[in-house]
Amino acid sequence: MEKSFSDSIELIKTIYDFSKEELQILEKIDAASEELAVSEFDHYLKREVNEDAPKIAKKHGILGLTIDKKYGGLGANPMISVLAGERFGQVGLGFSTFFGANLGLAQMAVQMWGSDDQKERYLRRATAGDIIMAFGLTEPEAGSDPMSLKTQYEKKGNNFVINGSKYFISNGSIANAVIVFARSKDTPTEMSAFLVDTDKNGFNVDMKLKEKIGLFTSDTAMLSFKDLEVPEENVLGTLGGGMYVAYSSILNGRLGVASACTGVVQDCLNQAVARARERIQFGKEIGKHQLIQEHIAEIAQNFEKARWPTYITALRAIEYNKTQDSELISELNQRSALAKKIASRAAWESADRAVQVFGGFGYSLLSPVGRHYCDSRVTRIYEGTDEIMELRIAQHVLGKGFRAY
Amino acid sequence: MRINLNGSFDLTTNLSNSFAFLTDPKKLSSCVADLKEANFLDTTTFETILTLRIGPVNGNFDAKCKITPSPPDSISITIDGSGTASSMRLLLSLKLSKKTEKVTSVTWNADTEINGLISGLGETILRELSNSKIQEIISVMKTKVV
Numbered sequence: 001m002e003k004s005f006s007d008s009i010e011l012i013k014t015i016y017d018f019s020k021e022e023l024q025i026l027e028k029i030d031a032a033s034e035e036l037a038v039s040e041f042d043h044y045l046k047r048e049v050n051e052d053a054p055k056i057a058k059k060h061g062i063l064g065l066t067i068d069k070k071y072g073g074l075g076a077n078p079m080i081s082v083l084a085g086e087r088f089g090q091v092g093l094g095f096s097t098f099f100g101a102n103l104g105l106a107q108m109a110v111q112m113w114g115s116d117d118q119k120e121r122y123l124r125r126a127t128a129g130d131i132i133m134a135f136g137l138t139e140p141e142a143g144s145d146p147m148s149l150k151t152q153y154e155k156k157g158n159n160f161v162i163n164g165s166k167y168f169i170s171n172g173s174i175a176n177a178v179i180v181f182a183r184s185k186d187t188p189t190e191m192s193a194f195l196v197d198t199d200k201n202g203f204n205v206d207m208k209l210k211e212k213i214g215l216f217t218s219d220t221a222m223l224s225f226k227d228l229e230v231p232e233e234n235v236l237g238t239l240g241g242g243m244y245v246a247y248s249s250i251l252n253g254r255l256g257v258a259s260a261c262t263g264v265v266q267d268c269l270n271q272a273v274a275r276a277r278e279r280i281q282f283g284k285e286i287g288k289h290q291l292i293q294e295h296i297a298e299i300a301q302n303f304e305k306a307r308w309p310t311y312i313t314a315l316r317a318i319e320y321n322k323t324q325d326s327e328l329i330s331e332l333n334q335r336s337a338l339a340k341k342i343a344s345r346a347a348w349e350s351a352d353r354a355v356q357v358f359g360g361f362g363y364s365l366l367s368p369v370g371r372h373y374c375d376s377r378v379t380r381i382y383e384g385t386d387e388i389m390e391l392r393i394a395q396h397v398l399g400k401g402f403r404a405y
Numbered sequence: 406m407r408i409n410l411n412g413s414f415d416l417t418t419n420l421s422n423s424f425a426f427l428t429d430p431k432k433l434s435s436c437v438a439d440l441k442e443a444n445f446l447d448t449t450t451f452e453t454i455l456t457l458r459i460g461p462v463n464g465n466f467d468a469k470c471k472i473t474p475s476p477p478d479s480i481s482i483t484i485d486g487s488g489t490a491s492s493m494r495l496l497l498s499l500k501l502s503k504k505t506e507k508v509t510s511v512t513w514n515a516d517t518e519i520n521g522l523i524s525g526l527g528e529t530i531l532r533e534l535s536n537s538k539i540q541e542i543i544s545v546m547k548t549k550v551v
């Protein structure tokens with residue numbers, strides 16, 4: 001097992017009792033990560049979406065990490081999930097983004113809100129790796145404020161007809177099914193979620209966004225829907241209850257981003273330390289120059305800052321899953337926002353410092369830290385921007401009546 | 406950067422044939438796919454140009470390989486190379502043992518030190534790439550040994 005990953009597991013043993021089965025799952029995650037690392041590296045340098053990644057994840061049986069065993073998943077709880085996220089973050093945010101959109105956002109929404117029939121048709125297949133899923137909330141004119149989305153649905157016979165567009169959708173062009181959020185044409189205050197098969201007439205991939213700062217191995221697409229017919233049995237959750245579906249997924253998603261960012265910080269630390277021990281300038285290892293030590297010390301601090309809010313949120317999520325105590329939901333909302341805000345900032349800053357430790361080679365995408373530098377910027381934007389996270393944290397601390405948006 | 410890898414594999418021939426194969430520079434070098442040319446200096450040493458392909462890095466690596474046999478069952482191979490703004494030194498130790506009359510078991514240990522540009526790729530990538538290269542060489546070796 002990768003050393004820093006086993007170190008994290010050992011540390012968590014002080015606050016959490018792993019079962020034998022959970023430790024085996026983590027072994028699986030580690031083995032998959034080893035294989036994914038080379039594949040991600042290869043595709044990254046070609047600036048192409050890594051279509052091998054889902055196959056590797058399928059081979060290792062990890063696509064349904066947090067999905068009930070009843071549907072073929074591994075049934076892992078949030079603590080195992082954040083540790084897996086941390087390991088994937090070391091590999092790179094491209095895979096983490098694929099995995100997070102497929103599992104954390106889409107499959108988990110079906111697990112939580114889907115009918116038995118939907119779970120059979122979508123969840124079981126996504127867990128087995130037979131289909132890929134995506135989560136389509138953001139629109140050209142509705143990002144931080146998803147309530148302003150414009151995609152519309154209209155009832156026609158036993159179907160709903162959807163018109164509109166979605167943008168910046170992870171896995172959008174490689175998915176077989178997308179959860180699409182839309183507003184009722186007749187009752188515009190009503191928003192619903194639909195399970196949409198991407199091979200249906202009226203589903204269009206308008207653009208595969210390749211012109212990104214980083215995250216090349218992850219697919220990002222712009223989608224549009226023209227008179228797209230969706231059967232009524234594909235409404236996810238209740239009709240009009242789409243925002244509950246969206247918010248529950250975003251909660252999972254934020255914790256997922258926080259854990260992946262923790263992994264990025266860990267990898268930046270590992271890489272920077274290795275480099276500082278080996279690279280010699282002015283007759284000694286650069287790690288013996290005090291200003292390089294400052295970078296290392298800052299990254300080490302970032303690692304501690306990033307991981308603890310993530311672990312604590314995972315423990316609270318386990319508690320919520322056990323008790324279903326509704327009071328905990330508000331706490332979880334705040335904690336996942338806080339974990340995401342801290343960890344994403346830590347990842348970005350650590351990548352910047354690690355690039356500095358590497359010097360010129362750090363500026364190359366050949367170096368792991370160069371890739372982290374390019375990839376980590378987006379974590380301060382997707383699944384809720386830094387600013388939205390701050391508003392959510394402040395609102396929780398200030399109390400009811402202080403909602404700033 | 407230092408990387409240690411080890412493992413074992415079987416060759417379907419007896420111990421003395423295996424030993425002869427693994428200590429013959431011509432036979433050994435024929436198992437390396439990315440070897441551009443080899444200049445055999447004596448019965449234990451050869452110089453070669455390895456083509457190195459890692460992502461977009463597509464460079465030539467000048468390498469000198471020395472085989473030190475310790476009959477009947479131990480071999481050590483050192484490879485010193487430089488190129489593509491990098492240098493590397495590999496110490497490979499092989500230990501042979503008779504598994505059956507027609508099968509020889511080979512246990513290997515590789516200590517590699519990599520410096521310069523290539524080392525910046527990071528340990529995870531280099532470890533995995535080295536491992537897959539070694540497995541590739543072993544699989545060719547298995548087909549060539551008789």
Ligand SMILES: Cc1cc2nc3c(=O)[nH]c(=O)nc-3n(C[C@H](O)[C@H](O)[C@H](O)COP(=O)(O)OP(=O)(O)OC[C@H]3O[C@@H](n4cnc5c(N)ncnc54)[C@H](O)[C@@H]3O)c2cc1C
Pocket residue numbers: 101135136137138140142143144145167168169170171215220378381382383384385386387388391404405
């Ligand atoms: C690579 C990538 C992958 C993505 N994947 C997905 C996906 O799979 N599914 C999906 O649905 N979406 C996805 N997104 C979209 C992402 O979630 C949005 O980009 C994000 O929520 C921000 O929305 P926006 O881009 O419209 O920015 P805007 O909402 O236009 O924000 C612009 C700026 O204004 C600030 N701002 C907005 N409102 C306020 C306020 N009230 N107070 C203070 N500041 C404010 C923001 O913080 C930001 O700095 C992805 C985005 C990227 C880049």
